[in-house]
Amino acid sequence: MAMNVIFDTDPSPDDAVAFLAALASPDDLQVLAITTVAGNVPLELTSKNARKALELAKRTDIPVYAGAAAPLVRPLITAEHVHGRTGFDGYDLPEPEIPLRAGFAPEVIVELVMSRPAQDVTLCCLAPLTNVALAMAREPRLAKHLAGIVLMGGAMSEGGNITAAAEFNFYVDPEAAARVFASGAAITMIPLDCTHQALITDERLEMLRAAGTPVGTAFYHLLEWNKRFDRAKYGWAGGPLHDATVTAYLLSPQLFAGRRVRVDIECISPLTVGASVVDWWSVSGKAANALVLRSIDAEGYFQLIFGRLLRL
Amino acid sequence: MNSNTPRKLLIDTDTASDDAVALIMALRSPDVRVLAITVVAGNVSVEQGTQNALYTAELCGSTVPVFSGAAAPLIRPLEDAVWFHGRDGLGDHGYAPAVRTATAGFAVDAIVRTVEANPGIEIITLGPLTNLALALRQWPQLADNVSRCVVMGGAPCCEGNVTPAAEFNFWVDPEAARVVLRSQLPIELVGWQLSRGAAVVNAVDMEEILALGTSFARFAIHSNSTAATAYKEQTGEEGIALPDPTAMAILLDPKLALVCSDHYMDVQVDSGITRGMSVVDRLGVAKDARNCTVWGDVAAKHKVVWQMDIPGWKRALLGALR
Numbered sequence: 001m002a003m004n005v006i007f008d009t010d011p012s013p014d015d016a017v018a019f020l021a022a023l024a025s026p027d028d029l030q031v032l033a034i035t036t037v038a039g040n041v042p043l044e045l046t047s048k049n050a051r052k053a054l055e056l057a058k059r060t061d062i063p064v065y066a067g068a069a070a071p072l073v074r075p076l077i078t079a080e081h082v083h084g085r086t087g088f089d090g091y092d093l094p095e096p097e098i099p100l101r102a103g104f105a106p107e108v109i110v111e112l113v114m115s116r117p118a119q120d121v122t123l124c125c126l127a128p129l130t131n132v133a134l135a136m137a138r139e140p141r142l143a144k145h146l147a148g149i150v151l152m153g154g155a156m157s158e159g160g161n162i163t164a165a166a167e168f169n170f171y172v173d174p175e176a177a178a179r180v181f182a183s184g185a186a187i188t189m190i191p192l193d194c195t196h197q198a199l200i201t202d203e204r205l206e207m208l209r210a211a212g213t214p215v216g217t218a219f220y221h222l223l224e225w226n227k228r229f230d231r232a233k234y235g236w237a238g239g240p241l242h243d244a245t246v247t248a249y250l251l252s253p254q255l256f257a258g259r260r261v262r263v264d265i266e267c268i269s270p271l272t273v274g275a276s277v278v279d280w281w282s283v284s285g286k287a288a289n290a291l292v293l294r295s296i297d298a299e300g301y302f303q304l305i306f307g308r309l310l311r312l
Numbered sequence: 313m314n315s316n317t318p319r320k321l322l323i324d325t326d327t328a329s330d331d332a333v334a335l336i337m338a339l340r341s342p343d344v345r346v347l348a349i350t351v352v353a354g355n356v357s358v359e360q361g362t363q364n365a366l367y368t369a370e371l372c373g374s375t376v377p378v379f380s381g382a383a384a385p386l387i388r389p390l391e392d393a394v395w396f397h398g399r400d401g402l403g404d405h406g407y408a409p410a411v412r413t414a415t416a417g418f419a420v421d422a423i424v425r426t427v428e429a430n431p432g433i434e435i436i437t438l439g440p441l442t443n444l445a446l447a448l449r450q451w452p453q454l455a456d457n458v459s460r461c462v463v464m465g466g467a468p469c470c471e472g473n474v475t476p477a478a479e480f481n482f483w484v485d486p487e488a489a490r491v492v493l494r495s496q497l498p499i500e501l502v503g504w505q506l507s508r509g510a511a512v513v514n515a516v517d518m519e520e521i522l523a524l525g526t527s528f529a530r531f532a533i534h535s536n537s538t539a540a541t542a543y544k545e546q547t548g549e550e551g552i553a554l555p556d557p558t559a560m561a562i563l564l565d566p567k568l569a570l571v572c573s574d575h576y577m578d579v580q581v582d583s584g585i586t587r588g589m590s591v592v593d594r595l596g597v598a599k600d601a602r603n604c605t606v607w608g609d610v611a612a613k614h615k616v617v618w619q620m621d622i623p624g625w626k627r628a629l630l631g632a633l634r
Contacts, residue, residue, distance in 0.1 A: 068449055068450075069452055070449065070452070072386060072387070072449065072487070072491075073386070073445075073487045073490060073491055073581075104450055106450075107418075107421070130449075133386075133387070134446065134449060134450070137382050137384075137386065137420075137442070137446055138418050138420070138446075140383045140384065175386065175387045175487055176387075178387050179386070179387045182387070182389075267387075267581075268581070268582045268583075
């Protein structure tokens with residue numbers, strides 16, 4: 001029985017790999033909708049990129065809904081310096097023909113989840129959590145009605161990637177992250193500590209290029225371009241493929257290891273705003289609120305995700 | 313539009329006892345047409361606030377749609393004020409529930425729809441700013457379509473009422489207050505302190521109101537009985553302080569705002585002793601470039617009402633309850 005999922009995303013190619021791999025796994029996952037949010041680039045562009053990716057994969061049946069154009073409280077910060085002006089630089093894809101569906105993404109999330117039985121839908125969050133927080137504000141029962149939330153975000157011992165203290169998704173909307181982590185939902189958090197172990201090496205990129213499929217070719221170029229920044233910044237053999245860990249966890253949780261702990265998000269200090277404070281040793285006495293994944297079988301991850309991508 | 317056409321108004325409220333009096337003033341005023349009442353969690357739960365709004369509307373013979381909104385602040389759990397207004401927010405007199413129920417739909421959607429359909433509408437907020445902040449996030453152009461936004465909240469350059477630094481509405485949801493104050497909405501800030509001192513509805517005023525003999529007059533005084541006790545404990549003053557009705561009086565008759573001026577302002581959002589504090593740049597120091605780093609990215613100036621026509625306010629209150 002396929003698991004019902006909704007992807008909330010701000011596509012860059014990293015995000016797109018995550019939901020396309022899910023679409024290539026119909027036995028395991030049923031994608032109800034894609035909801036877009038401002039983050040890597042502004043909302044108009046993330047909404048466009050999501051549809052470009054769907055058209056490339058010939059899955060124009062999947063509805064795309066636009067959500068929040070700005071974080072809950074703060075002005076928007078974006079990452080064109082990493083992803084390029086369009087957020088999808090590196091390969092020319094045609095302007096999307098499919099329209100955005102009518103409806104405000106947070107409202108749609110509530111509708112899709114609450115119209116189904118409890119514990120039926122899982123939210124897959126690849127972006128700042130603005131839409132999710134807005135959905136929770138509309139429907140106080142949402143958190144408990146979800147099967148769970150699997151999110152890419154935060155950094156535990158790894159250090160931040162946008163500031164010294166914070167990972168990008170949590171930094172862009174720390175208040176939304178705080179709301180989500182306080183909501184009582186069943187959260188699985190995949191921080192940089194985990195994703196930085198999953199590097200897109202030349203070898204792994206070659207898998208995509210060698211396949212010769214339209215999707216493989218496009219993502220070979222997109223990821224190759226996208227990872228230039230990371231290679232230069234980190235000096236690694238490749239950039240991390242962050243977001244598809246969310247899909248990989250749902251398909252093969254045994255690729256990961258982690259611990260159920262308490263996570264809080266800093267919202268006040270300018271120095272540490274967006275930091276995820278993870279009580280790894282359970283010293284705070286506060287109730288655990290998330291499963292934090294700390295390690296990953298990188299080879300297994302890429303075989304799985306790229307394998308699925310190349311089925312499209 | 314001539315001066316006889318009623319002005320369109322949307323009221324956002326956390327309907328407790330003083331909110332209810334403000335609702336009566338608006339619903340019975342020939343000068344405004346209330347298009348919707350949107351309820352937010354604050355003084356009481358959003359469920360209780362919705363019931364109270366429906367009760368008050370029914371008392372006034374009004375069929376204005378009432379919508380239920382945010383059940384909690386943007387990111388914090390709700391901390392209510394039943395200790396001030398009574399468990400039901402209306403002095404616990406066991407008022408029978410209204411016959412009518414709330415109109416279906418989330419209040420934030422109603423705010424967006426109503427403003428979109430009525431550009432130039434006026435808004436007044438009487439509770440925490442959660443609904444309005446969510447509406448601004450849902451429709452960024454909302455601010456451009458509102459002609460006036462009276463906000464009952466804050467303690468501009470004075471002490472707070474729920475903590476030494478903060479007034480209740482801002483204290484309950486400081487993040488929402490920040491979103492609203494940093495928006496381009498044309499805000500007039502009516503702080504809680506305008507309802508104190510000579511503006512308090514004192515024993516003489518209460519007698520005069522009760523002598524009107526109307527159901528509105530009786531309700532206005534009795535629903536505020538718990539609030540009157542709490543006010544006496546808090547301040548040592550006799551009477552009922554009615555901050556929401558003073559804001560409504562100013563909305564209905566702008567001439568009651570005797571002294572106003574425009575200032576940059578912001579709200580403290582941490583959780584220490586200054587949580588929810590409204591910081592108003594009364595002297596205009598923020599325009600000095602050397603102070604920019606302190607002020608950060610505060611976006612807009614808003615109007616602050618410093619002084620109200622107190623006899624005018626009391627006449628307006630009496631007139632509304634007649």
